[in-house]
Amino acid sequence: MSDLLERLRAGLPPEALITDPDVTASYAHDMAGFCEAGTPAVVVLPRTVEQVQHVMRTATALRVPVVPQGARTGLSGAANASDGCIVLSLVKMDRILEISPVDRIAVVEPGVVNAVLSRAVNEHGLYYPPDPSSWETCTIGGNIGTASGGLCCVKYGVTAEYVLGLEVVLADGRLLTTGRRTAKGVAGYDLTRLFVGSEGSLGIVVKAVLALKPQPPQQLVLAAEFPSAAAACDAVCRIMERGHTPSLLELMDRTTVRAVNAMASMGLPETTEALLLCAFDTPDPLADLAAVGELCAAAGATEVVPADNPAESELLLQARRMSLTALETVKSATMIDDVCVPRSQLGAMLAGTAAIAEEYGLTIGVCAHAGDGNTHPVVCFDHHDPDESRRARASFDAIMALGLELGGTITGEHGVGVLKKEWLARELGETGVELQRSIKAAFDPLGLLNPGKLF
Template identity: 55%
Template sequence: MSRPALLDLLPDGVAVADPDVLAAYRNDHAQFCPSGTPAVLVRARSVDDVVTTLRWAHANRVPVVPQGARTGLSGAANAIDGGVLLCLEKMDRVLEVDTEEQLAVVQPGVVNARLAATVAEHGLYYPPDPGSRDISTIGGNVATNAGGMCCVKYGVTADFVRGLQVVLADGRVLRTGRRTAKGVAGYDLTRLFVGSEGTLGVITEITLALRPATQRPLTAVAFFATPADACRAVAHHLGAGHRPSVLEFMDRPTVDAVSAMADLGFPDDLGAVLIAQSDVGAGAPEELRAFELSARACGATDVVVADDPAEGELLMRARRLVGHAQERLGATLVDDVCVPRRRLAELVEGVARIAEAHGVLMSCAGHAGDGNMHPTVIFDKSDPAQAAAAERAFEEIMRLGLDLGGTITGEHGVGVLKREWLARELDETALWTHHQLKNSLDPRGILNPGRVFG
């Protein structure tokens, strides 16, 4: 292949065409998602680099895949044959933390945990905490509207985005939103780009709302004989008007996987656990007592309230190990269906039936307070029959999520992995609307073509 012309338009070292380097950037963390052979990798250092790249790609009708740290789970950042990989991870500066207005302005490549730590030094709190927070970037979080454990009380990434700088398909630079707490001047362009998975523009700067730091949380853990009991406790507790800062679920296989890495001191006979936190300070013991009552009313076999915050932090670290613990057992295929809370028990029971029917190992954890669960198929990738069964089980869980009045994706996005399924969740008019919006902003279809919808 001849030397791509884009290399000469960018500063030295920004663009590379070396196949060995390109190979390292071809895939995100999704399974079963094809990735093509890209022609160029651009590691943008500035908005100008992004503008140059898009102008060239627009003029030459070359597909561009924007990507951050490639920690996504739906293949949206995977390479396209002959296209440009436009990586934003080197644009990684926290440009501003404004304590008085409680906002931060960041470049897209800033890693979530670094931002959270930076603003914490200023007495502020950036809640969105996807499981990937130690390695994923804010740009990627915004592009997928990432969630996490905080959402039950504080909301998702979109709820913290006040404004964006976006480079449009033809290289023009758009500013959306505002720095002020409120504003209704024109359409909500910010929200249109949040969660659009790189199909409408390339995000180059983000203005984020922050919150005052919360109190160090107190933690409780409730043990249940069955996953369904735990799910009923979730619906009961939140339906009664409580708002814990965390309400997480782990089933028995998940607890076993984590226990192999860290001694949790949990009883042997559990079917599932719920972990609840309260960050309201003096009122926290009372909030956790209410949680205990809800759990016991739904059949909890025991409830333990951690006496000090450090114990709770250990427990949360264990919860955050789930992904690693599952990956030690095999390849993983992670669903992220989200259902109405009252249907959670049906969801976990249905997931168990699906696992049995397909003879696959299933481990289920999730943000139960939001109805957002991560049933995870664990399988041997080298065994084609197992891989095929895993894929079928993964898809049946999406069908179940839809049947229960939910969505195929609560926080991971559609990407390539769930593209065919988007058409089952949305109707024809909604898909038409997506196409119209996409065509209106990217008429040549160069931005992450074929992702999210066909």
């Protein structure tokens, strides 16, 4: 420990090192419950690329594991510390280095908060689409690490589609530049995409070149109430089958709606079994919403209410964004799943989740990015009750198994981390895991970067 601190101090300013155990303990885990976390030896908050390189050279020399972190808003334990590790928190590297309206790119450091970037590019008439529910606090580096999505994915896609290039500090301290600033390029293997979603296990992202889009018109939202989740999912299928491209298409079940109302008095309709929110940012959103309203009615909607103005639309979106937080208030603990299925299987996924909730005697609320089939079943339970905790974990696993049976994936945007290691192996298969381990070994032969995650 003394040797580690001495070597770190040789290349870092005093304020970049935190050794107080009470403070370092607060960096031990992200927002995922029931994921093991160790005790870090030290927390480092670098401000420059050179400081990150110094940390990694020191870690390599002393064979000390390093756990990269952003804002720790993740939901899979990917940012959890391991015993004796260096926690490398990148939140102080928070500069927007460039915004180019001509090239439609932004160049940023990893600690830039998603919402801060979004507002900055808006001032130039540009738009950075990925918007996770935690966008006011989560960082771009964390978004890259977990390949985050958000409410806009149905039209604009996920983080991976906006990362053009990266600067990455490798495990031994070397600096790697990947990708490009150009609109297209196919020079060599796509290492940029390899780092996106790697959860800090291959290298430390210290700079990112991000693609931007022209800022679209302000969106308007329609809310449709349904007597069943199946009817709401039928509406989703009809909307997509008819070729509509909403800027968001989100679903909240009755449990979620009631939780949001209880927490924030949003006035959402509690009699509905499923609430579907559909938005358009097209030149004529009212016409698009009218067409979608007809499809919702044909699918069995009991009420279809388009928002009158952008302010009313934003209120509806706030209700959706607070869904996960609201469900956390239902019981003393939650386990948040992140299963994505083909859109055609969305109804089966929700029906199966309801059956699992009944089988295990638990409250499971579901909110979903319905337009791309990404569901977030939230298992609510009393963590002081051992039997209920056991049933919660069993139901969580049952939901992931259901997703795979329906042709889906165990994670659409939250990542694997600690929480889903066993299930990643099931999804990838033996050969897939073997090849992924080989890639990990090529970038990090000593296994120092975020050990114990993914595999």
